[in-house]
Amino acid sequence: GESVGLHLPTLSVQEGDNSIINCAYSNSASDYFIWYKQESGKGPQFIIDIRSNMDKRQGQRVTVLLNKTVKHLSLQIAATQPGDSAVYFCAETPRDYKLSFGAGTTVTVRA
Amino acid sequence: SQTIHQWPATLVQPVGSPLSLECTVEGTSNPNLYWYRQAAGRGLQLLFYSVGIGQISSEVPQNLSASRPQDRQFILSSKKLLLSDSGFYLCAWSAQETQYFGPGTRLLVL
Numbered sequence: 001g002e003s004v005g006l007h008l009p010t011l012s013v014q015e016g017d018n019s020i021i022n023c024a025y026s027n028s029a030s031d032y033f034i035w036y037k038q039e040s041g042k043g044p045q046f047i048i049d050i051r052s053n054m055d056k057r058q059g060q061r062v063t064v065l066l067n068k069t070v071k072h073l074s075l076q077i078a079a080t081q082p083g084d085s086a087v088y089f090c091a092e093t094p095r096d097y098k099l100s101f102g103a104g105t106t107v108t109v110r111a
Numbered sequence: 112s113q114t115i116h117q118w119p120a121t122l123v124q125p126v127g128s129p130l131s132l133e134c135t136v137e138g139t140s141n142p143n144l145y146w147y148r149q150a151a152g153r154g155l156q157l158l159f160y161s162v163g164i165g166q167i168s169s170e171v172p173q174n175l176s177a178s179r180p181q182d183r184q185f186i187l188s189s190k191k192l193l194l195s196d197s198g199f200y201l202c203a204w205s206a207q208e209t210q211y212f213g214p215g216t217r218l219l220v221l
Binding site for chain 2: 032034036041042043044045046049089091093097098099101102103104
């Protein structure tokens with residue numbers, strides 16, 4: 001079964017607010033994590049990644065936080081925009097180069 | 112830069128018909144290649160992966176097969192489609208851990 005899951009299947013956020021998407025993983029051997037964004041009818045798009053030797057990594061308007069103690073990963077999106085509406089997946093690498101994906105969180109941005 | 116292509120974009124096939132989906136990657140050599148299936152509203156299920164020409168590993172028993180005739184070409188096939196084969200098929204490539212996905216093929220089996 002999947003070892004990566006998401007706390008909430010949907011998230012509604014007001015435009016301009018910050019979004020926080022959470023993910024729990026169960027394999028303590030995983031050392032690399034990725035967040036993907038998937039818009040309707042398209043393939044997943046790489047957003048940001050983080051290795052297990054880091055707690056935080058920032059990109060453009062996005063920040064990924066990793067808490068290895070509780071096996072928790074989160075994606076923060078600053079000043080959420082309508083274009084951020086999508087399904088967001090977290091993924092981990094429990095073995096070799098094969099990723100294990102969670103079910104995804106659907107983010108809807110309210111105008 | 113690297114690009115990944117999939118075709119066709121959409122396909123409607125009758126039950127029992129054959130299938131061939133193609134994926135090609137440009138701008139990289141000797142990539143790892145992957146086929147995933149995504150059911151509506153669900154996550155991604157890894158079907159096959161390949162680390163080189165002619166090297167295919169299957170993750171789940173199913174009605175599908177994969178082949179890699181060239182370094183940057185990955186093909187997903189079936190001899191006889193089932194209704195349950197309907198879904199969104201995604202090809203991905205990687206040089207190391209990060210996988211980059213193609214645009215996908217939506218398959219509807221009727």
